[in-house]
Amino acid sequence: MNRKISVTEVILCLLSVFFLIGSISIFNSCGPKEDGSFMLCHYANNVETGIAAVLSAISLIRIFLPDIKVKAGMAVSMIPVCVLGILIPGHLVPLCMMKEMRCHAVMAPAVTVCLVLVIAVSVIDLFVISRRVRK
Amino acid sequence: MRFERSLSISNLRRKPVRTAALVLLTAFLSFAVFGGSLLVCGLRNGLSSYRSRLGADIVVIPNSARSKGTLDSILLQGIPGYFYMDSSVLDKVREIEGVEAAAPQFYLASASAGCCSVAVQIIGFDPDSDFSIQPWIRENYSGDISDGDIIVGSNITVPANRILSFYNTDCHIAAQLASTGSGLDNAVYANMNTIRQMMSNAKELGFDYFDSVPENKAISSVMIKVMDGYDIDSVTNDINIHIRRVEATRSQNMISGIANGLSKVSSVIGVLIAFIWILAVGILMIAANMIFNERVKEFAILRVVGISQKKLCSLVSQESLIISLAGAAAGIGAAALAVFPFGTAIRHSLDLPYLMPDAVTVTVIMCAAVLLAVVSGQMTSRISISKITSQETGILLRDGA
Known part of the structure; x- marks a missing residue:
């Protein structure tokens, strides 16, 4: 048991919450068409928001968990969720036709950058945890 | 150590x-x-x-183009636009001394294309006389551009069935061009027959882009190559003086801005x-x-x-x-x-x-x-x-x- 909260845990939580807020505000998808219907990228954005909520919940819960091995397990579980998040815009869910549109120019790159950072911090966090376990 | x-x-x-x-x-x-x-x-x-893609010494556009959205906003920023003049301008330009080659181009802004609420710039060219678009299409695609075929810029996502529809004209995507970093990446390129078909369909669908110019005689711009030994500025001035209701601009001036x-x-x-x-x-x-x-x-x-x-x-x-x-x-x-x-x-x-x-x-x-x-x-x-x-x-x- 180790109740010490590491810096990487806090950064991970902040990144996940930023991703959640960003996916519904700063880097959301293209707006609705003139007839009020939504384009495909809107649904990709909805899935990203769901993934961001899951990541935020995992990273927030693990801060308060005492067992370091459970924390490590949760950090590992975040990595495939992030990979799924990176694959959604443009690969699993198609985006709009023009690459100049907001979903291509802002949403997809911002999602990739945020999730790559979450993966990188998760790996660093795992490294920190493994060192703590060894001690 | x-x-x-x-x-x-x-x-x-x-x-x-x-x-x-x-x-x-x-x-x-x-x-x-x-x-x-x-x-x-x-x-x-x-x-x-962008400089290498322009490929012409002089560009001739109708005077009205200045108010309807300029050529540079189409080519540079990829903002779809259209302007037309009578194709007789092409013959008049060819008669000007010092003009080695003159090729017409056609600009048509699509209505919302496919899945998205965004218009696409369609650029048409005459394969027989064109010297500015085809050389760089050849860098990526060596086949023929038949009627109904289109070449798309790098910013356009190619659907799985390689078909895009503009004004009820189904077009087959023959190739996608490499990125140029300019508005040209947002355009779709087609030959004269394909774009005439689109223009005709657009008119039937009630899109009145062509003002008083009959759509089968409308062209948007003329790209000019000047003969060696002739001063480009003099040829530009000759065109501006002798041909009414058009504006000839040195392509170098478009780039200088x-x-x-x-x-x-x-x-x-x-x-x-x-x-x-x-x-x-x-x-x-x-x-x-x-x-x-x-x-x-x-x-x-x-x-x-x-x-x-x-x-x-x-x-x-x-x-x-x-x-x-x-x-x-x-x-x-x-x-x-x-x-x-x-x-x-x-x-x-x-x-x-x-x-x-x-x-x-x-x-x-x-x-x-x-x-x-x-x-x-x-x-x-x-x-x-x-x-x-x-x-x-x-x-x-x-x-x-």
Whole structure:
């Protein structure tokens, strides 16, 4: 048991919450068409928001968990969720036709950058945890 | 050497906050140098690609084009537009002395295409006379462009069935062009018969783009190549004087506005890089001085236990090298995450042609950024340590105590 909260845990939580807020505000998808219907990228954005909520919940819960091995397990579980998040815009869910549109120019790159950072911090966090376990 | 390296690493590990602050400062320097240089290179690449794609000496457009959305906004920013004049202008242009070749082009803005609420610029050309579009289409596609075939710019996503429909005309995507970093990437290219079909369908669907010009006689612009030995400005003036209701412009003049904008942006970025570099080196110098003054006693003890002056310098140099490399990696990584994925957004916000440099140029810029970080680190640490090593060990021990 180790109740010490590491810096990487806090950064991970902040990144996940930023991703959640960003996916519904700063880097959301293209707006609705003139007839009020939504384009495909809107649904990709909805899935990203769901993934961001899951990541935020995992990273927030693990801060308060005492067992370091459970924390490590949760950090590992975040990595495939992030990979799924990176694959959604443009690969699993198609985006709009023009690459100049907001979903291509802002949403997809911002999602990739945020999730790559979450993966990188998760790996660093795992490294920190493994060192703590060894001690 | 191994002892020095392990001692340097231990020193850095023992003071994590100090090390992190120095790494952050170096990262800031590398971020500015790498990111800024990539931006400047991207803008220069974009301009040179745009210049090579225009391919004509003179462009003739109807006078009304100035108010309806200019040619440069179509070609540079990719804002769909249209303007038409009677095809008789083409014959008149061909009669002007000094005109070697003249080719018509057709511009048509699509209604919302496919899934999205966005219009696409459709550019038509006459395969028999065209000399400005086909040469660069040939760089990516060597086949024939038959009726119903289209070539799409790099910013258009190709659907799985390779069919796009414009004004009820189903078109087969024959090829996709490489990126030019300009509005040309947002366009769709078709031959004369295909675009005439689209124009006719557009008219049937109630889109009245063509004013009083019959759609089967409408052209948007004429691209002109001037004969060798003739002055381009004189030919331009001849066209403006002899042909009514058109405006002939030297393509070089269209580019000069962009080149001026680009040169201003490049200068601002260059000044910013230099300013950040001077600032970062200054702060590094002050930080190194303060840190080394704090560590005077540590250096004196190392001298007392038998470490030579040269080894002491090497120790400090190794610490600085580790910090510089870590900072450069962090800064370059952060700049790469900001510049590469957001290339389209950057181009959009700058409103200038922007084309990412190739892998070799990126590698060269990256090496230069790392080198600059290392040299700055070595320079500041060497200057600071030389002040300390120039004093007697006894004095250092007494002052540092």
